[in-house]
Amino acid sequence: MDFAFTPEQDELRSSARAFLAANPHPSWLQLAELGWTGASVAPELGGSGLGFVEEGILFEETGRALLHAPFYSTVALVLPALDDDLRGEVARGAASWTFALGPLVPDLDTADRVAVVHGDGIHELEEFERDVLETVDDTRPLGVVTGGRPGRRLGDAAKILTASRRRSLVALALEACGVGRRALEYGIEHASTREQFGRPIGAYQAVSHQLATSYAELELARSTSLWAAWCVAAADPEADIAAASAKALAADAAVTACERSIQVHGGIGFTWEHVLHRLYKRALGIQAWEASSAELREAVAAHLLDGPTFDDTGA
Amino acid sequence: MDLRDSREEAEFRAELRAWLAENLPETLRDHRGGAARFEGSTLSDWSRQLHEAGYAGLTWPVEYGGGGRSPRYQAIYLEESARAGAPSHVGVIGLGMAGPTIISHGTAEQKARYLSRILSAEEIWCQGFSEPGAGSDLAGVRTSARRHGDRFVVDGQKVWSSFAHVADHCILLTRSDPASTRHHGLTYLIVDMHSSGVEVRPLRQITGEAEFNEIFFEGVDVPAVNVLGEVGKGWDVAMTTLLHERGTLGFALQAQLEVSLHRLVRLARERGTTPLQRDAIAREWIETRALRYTNYRSLARLEQTGAPGPEGSISKLVWSEANQRLTKLALELLGPDAALAGERAPYDGWWQQQQLRSRGNTIEAGTSEILRNIVAERVLGLPRFR
Numbered sequence: 001m002d003f004a005f006t007p008e009q010d011e012l013r014s015s016a017r018a019f020l021a022a023n024p025h026p027s028w029l030q031l032a033e034l035g036w037t038g039a040s041v042a043p044e045l046g047g048s049g050l051g052f053v054e055e056g057i058l059f060e061e062t063g064r065a066l067l068h069a070p071f072y073s074t075v076a077l078v079l080p081a082l083d084d085d086l087r088g089e090v091a092r093g094a095a096s097w098t099f100a101l102g103p104l105v106p107d108l109d110t111a112d113r114v115a116v117v118h119g120d121g122i123h124e125l126e127e128f129e130r131d132v133l134e135t136v137d138d139t140r141p142l143g144v145v146t147g148g149r150p151g152r153r154l155g156d157a158a159k160i161l162t163a164s165r166r167r168s169l170v171a172l173a174l175e176a177c178g179v180g181r182r183a184l185e186y187g188i189e190h191a192s193t194r195e196q197f198g199r200p201i202g203a204y205q206a207v208s209h210q211l212a213t214s215y216a217e218l219e220l221a222r223s224t225s226l227w228a229a230w231c232v233a234a235a236d237p238e239a240d241i242a243a244a245s246a247k248a249l250a251a252d253a254a255v256t257a258c259e260r261s262i263q264v265h266g267g268i269g270f271t272w273e274h275v276l277h278r279l280y281k282r283a284l285g286i287q288a289w290e291a292s293s294a295e296l297r298e299a300v301a302a303h304l305l306d307g308p309t310f311d312d313t314g315a
Numbered sequence: 316m317d318l319r320d321s322r323e324e325a326e327f328r329a330e331l332r333a334w335l336a337e338n339l340p341e342t343l344r345d346h347r348g349g350a351a352r353f354e355g356s357t358l359s360d361w362s363r364q365l366h367e368a369g370y371a372g373l374t375w376p377v378e379y380g381g382g383g384r385s386p387r388y389q390a391i392y393l394e395e396s397a398r399a400g401a402p403s404h405v406g407v408i409g410l411g412m413a414g415p416t417i418i419s420h421g422t423a424e425q426k427a428r429y430l431s432r433i434l435s436a437e438e439i440w441c442q443g444f445s446e447p448g449a450g451s452d453l454a455g456v457r458t459s460a461r462r463h464g465d466r467f468v469v470d471g472q473k474v475w476s477s478f479a480h481v482a483d484h485c486i487l488l489t490r491s492d493p494a495s496t497r498h499h500g501l502t503y504l505i506v507d508m509h510s511s512g513v514e515v516r517p518l519r520q521i522t523g524e525a526e527f528n529e530i531f532f533e534g535v536d537v538p539a540v541n542v543l544g545e546v547g548k549g550w551d552v553a554m555t556t557l558l559h560e561r562g563t564l565g566f567a568l569q570a571q572l573e574v575s576l577h578r579l580v581r582l583a584r585e586r587g588t589t590p591l592q593r594d595a596i597a598r599e600w601i602e603t604r605a606l607r608y609t610n611y612r613s614l615a616r617l618e619q620t621g622a623p624g625p626e627g628s629i630s631k632l633v634w635s636e637a638n639q640r641l642t643k644l645a646l647e648l649l650g651p652d653a654a655l656a657g658e659r660a661p662y663d664g665w666w667q668q669q670q671l672r673s674r675g676n677t678i679e680a681g682t683s684e685i686l687r688n689i690v691a692e693r694v695l696g697l698p699r700f701r
Contacts, residue, residue, distance in 0.1 A: 212690040
């Protein structure tokens with residue numbers, strides 16, 4: 001067992017963080033040039049030949065930076081449906097995608113193309129109209145597609161949907177880890193500098209213990225999310241249950257971390273001008289998307305309680 | 316990153332699992348802890364067997380009789396040991412706390428005198444740190460050690476000392492400079508528990524059992540060669556002990572939690588659940604996995620940098636609260652049977668005993684309040700509260 005990141009993985013994280021801090025609104029082409037859109041695409045197709053753990057590192061950073069781009073939709077949701085030519089296109093930044101799996105479609109304002117389920121296959125949707133809706137979190141707008149017809153077939157639905165859902169849950173979990181961590185850091189900074197009654201408020205345990213609790217919850221969420229990312233990358237038998245666990249734990253931890261940080265900030269945390277409400281809204285959006293925490297825990301409960309036998313030695 | 320066992324780890328695990336299946340006496344399997352385990356010589360025999368098979372002191376340096384292995388093997392040992400329902404080595408305080416402190420701070424004579432007998436379970440150790448007036452605030456210790464030539468005379472009282480009633484030696488934190496305060500003027504002594512003037516009184520706890528003891532010292536003679544580290548520098552030595560206490564503790568606790576969780580799932584499958592109970596069980600399963608992988612992350616940091624990562628500081632905090640929730644959930648599943656105790660209670664009252672015992676978890680080895688202070692100040696860098 002080895003839970004250490006490689007120096008290359010650490011470098012990917014720090015360079016991603018630095019890039020997004022300097023370029024909060026990058027173009028799709030810029031993300032392609034960084035090698036992010038093709039992180040897991042084979043080198044001969046123009047990709048970086050990395051795996052889902054590296055993509056996971058990028059989801060954590062893009063969540064942290066509140067990236068507004070079809071990165072999640074393309075890389076987490078649709079990539080498993082694409083053949084070599086189309087993967088090459090994504091790696092070059094020539095196309096971005098989203099998946100219309102239900103009435104609401106994520107990143108519909110920015111994604112070039114839309115995949116849909118039709119019969120037992122996944123197809124590209126053609127000649128449709130898009131209507132981008134107003135959303136609480138304006139960094140990941142949702143929309144609806146109207147009209148249109150299934151065009152070229154991309155692949156078999158059953159296999160693609162399983163892979164897509166796993167990747168989606170883990171990507172959202174890691175985004176949530178990034179969001180929650182940044183909210184916690186704002187809380188720490190404020191509690192260290194804001195003085196009341198002659199002391200920095202972080203010296204009061206009623207304040208500091210809230211932040212310590214957020215830290216603990218976010219670390220648990222991060223461990224679980226990285227475990228799940230590894231399970232997806234390694235096609236581990238526990239991948240589905242790990243993905244469900246990670247998303248439930250991380251979304252809840254991020255929402256609560258934002259709420260505590262708003263409380264620790266006092267009035268300023270409640271204003272439109274502070275970034276906290278944007279982090280909070282992204283966390284709420286993640287919590288609501290794909291499956292609620294209660295639904296995911298029900299899936300875990302079914303795994304534990306409803307099978308014919310229970311054998312969970314876990315090693 | 317690879318969360319599977321390496322080939323060497325898998326071999327070690329398989330050998331250990333087979334060894335435990337073959338050697339663990341039925342009378343010690345799924346032990347309930349507490350005082351009963353000390354009756355007779357079974358536990359000492361078991362500890363000696365562990366030593367002979369090379370499983371005691373896995374991470375100790377080879378030159379002191381240890382296995383010289385990296386902490387991950389200790390983690391595997393703790394996992395497999397918990398899964399087999401095996402009790403810990405009777406010398407856990409010696410192996411995990413006193414021994415490593417002697418290795419760090421001891422003289423050549425002290426190392427030769429004590430270390431091998433810790434491994435072989437010939438001698439049992441206890442810890443004398445907490446006092447009635449010094450719990451969370453350990454720097455308030457008042458047990459005095461007055462120097463008389465080549466000896467110290469110790470007077471005072473220690474509390475919450477497990478194993479003291481069977482121990483041969485005690486690692487004792489004393490105040491050797493009566494004029495000193497706080498972290499200064501403290502001296503760390505090795506005290507022979509068979510000395511005249513040492514009295515041990517068991518503390519009956521919430522479960523009805525007596526795992527812990529009070530120790531009274533009245534004019535106890537301790538040779539000056541038994542000072543561990545330097546006179547007056549006992550605080551630094553004590554911090555070494557506590558660092559080791561928290562070192563692989565997380566793995567031991569997490570492994571026990573997984574065992575309890577498996578029992579909880581079996582109980583739920585036998586007795587049925589409401590939707591809210593299903594949700595609560597799933598929460599505990601997820602949290603237990605989260606704790607396992609947090610420990611693995613901390614271990615990776617420990618092996619990379621030589622110091623445990625900051626994520627390790629939350630391990631005991633999270634575990635204690637999880638164990639309290641989990642055992643309470645089990646009582647809920649038991650329904651009215653939860654009110655029973657003893658032999659007529661389901662599983663001989665195992666869950667009732669575990670639930671009551673769990674209330675100590677957020678108090679012992681650092682209260683949750685102290686652990687949150689540590690996270691706030693040392694990990695998050697928040698201003699000190701005092």
